[in-house]
Amino acid sequence: MKKDLPSATSEQGLAHKLASSGMRMTAQREHVYHTLLQQTDHPTADEVYLRAKSAMPELSMATVYNTLDALVKCGLIKQVNVERTASRYCSNMNEHCHFFCEECGSIHDVDFKKDKGELPLKLPRNLVPTQVDISLRGRCADPLKCPNRNRN
Amino acid sequence: MKKDLPSATSEQGLAHKLASSGMRMTAQREHVYHTLLQQTDHPTADEVYLRAKSAMPELSMATVYNTLDALVKCGLIKQVNVERTASRYCSNMNEHCHFFCEECGSIHDVDFKKDKGELPLKLPRNLVPTQVDISLRGRCADPLKCPNRNRN
DNA sequence: ATTTATATTTAGAATCATTCTAACTATTGA
DNA sequence: TCAATAGTTAGAATGATTCTAAATATAAAT
Numbered sequence: 293m294k295k296d297l298p299s300a301t302s303e304q305g306l307a308h309k310l311a312s313s314g315m316r317m318t319a320q321r322e323h324v325y326h327t328l329l330q331q332t333d334h335p336t337a338d339e340v341y342l343r344a345k346s347a348m349p350e351l352s353m354a355t356v357y358n359t360l361d362a363l364v365k366c367g368l369i370k371q372v373n374v375e376r377t378a379s380r381y382c383s384n385m386n387e388h389c390h391f392f393c394e395e396c397g398s399i400h401d402v403d404f405k406k407d408k409g410e411l412p413l414k415l416p417r418n419l420v421p422t423q424v425d426i427s428l429r430g431r432c433a434d435p436l437k438c439p440n441r442n443r444n
Numbered sequence: 445m446k447k448d449l450p451s452a453t454s455e456q457g458l459a460h461k462l463a464s465s466g467m468r469m470t471a472q473r474e475h476v477y478h479t480l481l482q483q484t485d486h487p488t489a490d491e492v493y494l495r496a497k498s499a500m501p502e503l504s505m506a507t508v509y510n511t512l513d514a515l516v517k518c519g520l521i522k523q524v525n526v527e528r529t530a531s532r533y534c535s536n537m538n539e540h541c542h543f544f545c546e547e548c549g550s551i552h553d554v555d556f557k558k559d560k561g562e563l564p565l566k567l568p569r570n571l572v573p574t575q576v577d578i579s580l581r582g583r584c585a586d587p588l589k590c591p592n593r594n595r596n
Numbered sequence: 597a598t599t600t601a602t603a604t605t606t607a608g609a610a611t612c613a614t615t616c617t618a619a620c621t622a623t624t625g626a
Numbered sequence: 627t628c629a630a631t632a633g634t635t636a637g638a639a640t641g642a643t644t645c646t647a648a649a650t651a652t653a654a655a656t
Contacts, residue, residue, distance in 0.1 A: 314632095315633090316623065316624080316632060318633065319622095320634075321633090337613080337614085338613085350634090350635085351634090352635045353635095353636090354615085354616090354634070354635060354636075355633080355635070357614070357615080358634080373525070373528060376642095377612085377613080378612080378614090379528065391573065393571075400568075402567055403565070404564055404566070408564030412561065413557065414554065414555045415580075416554075417585070418586075419545075419580070419582065419585070420582045420583055420584075421580040422581060422582040422583070423582065424580055425577075425580070426565075426578050427576075427579075428573040428576055428577070429573065429575045429577075430571065430573035431572055432570055433569070433572070467603080468602095468604070468651090469652090470603090470605085470651080473604095488642090489642080489643085502605090502606085503606095504605065504607065505606095506645090507606070509642095509643070509644080510604075510605080528613095529641085530641080531642085598655100598656080599655085600653100600654085600655075600656090601652105601654080601655095604649105604651070604652085605648105606647100607646100607648100608646090608647105609644105610643105610644080610646090611642100611643085611645085612641100612642090612643085612644095613641095613642095613643105614640085615638105615639080615640070615641095616637100616640085617639090618635100619636100620635075621632100621635095622632085623631085623633085624632090625630085625631100626627100
């Protein structure tokens with residue numbers, strides 16, 4: 293399995309993006325961010341906590357929540373809410389949306405087409421959207437064999 | 445203000461839809477359903493509880509939750525999750541999506557265009573969606589004057 | 597009508613994810 | 627090196643929702 297070491301690129305990107313939101317770079321933030329980059333499987337805060345804690349045992353849950361918030365605010369990760377259970381976090385920052393398999397609980401990224409025109413909505417002039425969210429639910433081809441079964 | 449009495453139509457629709465999901469018609473369910481029809485403003489479970497309770501004081505919160513679930517399962521109402529706070533409920537069953545104003549907290553229904561083609565997604569063959577959800581966030585023209593300010 | 601089986605309601609306890617608190621520690625800039 | 631500020635921590639608190647177990651209502655079958 294390929295586990296990238298913290299790359300200079302992502303470190304600098306992190307420090308820079310944090311700074312430009314008036315936030316400091318810390319060991320915890322760096323570590324949580326890299327934990328997210330290593331396994332791009334839409335973990336919950338709790339899962340991030342468990343993964344990150346193994347290499348940084350003093351890490352607290354509160355810091356994980358704080359850091360995830362910070363990273364979302366910096367535009368380095370996305371918060372994914374396809375279910376009403378715990379939020380999940382996504383380090384894929386390409387524009388995409390999410391498919392939730394109701395059978396196996398996995399979440400799959402779905403890209404937009406190159407030329408995505410306008411959405412077919414009768415949007416009144418008085419409503420000005422800054423964000424559009426599309427989410428799909430259904431089943432993957434074979435949920436029982438899904439490699440992401442209950443984990444993606 | 446126009447408050448429709450329980451119409452024969454909606455009562456029968458309710459009884460029938462409940463029955464076809466193997467559920468019984470009860471006074472509580474009827475009352476909660478009509479409470480939802482009377483004010484189509486995306487109330488939370490708690491708000492439904494307060495409104496419904498005034499005319500049926502013995503009503504419990506648990507029953508409101510049970511009933512809302514039942515109505516969602518019967519296809520008589522929709523659960524709306526534009527925020528991670530309490531779910532809201534919508535009795536508009538025309539196909540539509542929701543706009544959430546981050547300024548005033550109001551939720552507005554947005555209809556689809558007649559001919560909504562396909563969504564511009566690169567959907568892999570192995571993912572079969574049964575449901576597509578679009579949600580918008582932004583601001584309404586004048587959130588301060590929004591008639592639905594913090595309540596819609 | 598009575599009985600029986602099953603569904604529903606209820607209050608309150610329990611749960612889960614998340615946020616808050618207040619003391620402590622680290623980082624930055626003067 | 628010090629002061630100011632930001633970040634971390636454990637644990638308590640919160641809020642929405644679900645669970646529990648006893649009481650009640652409904653429907654179906656005598």
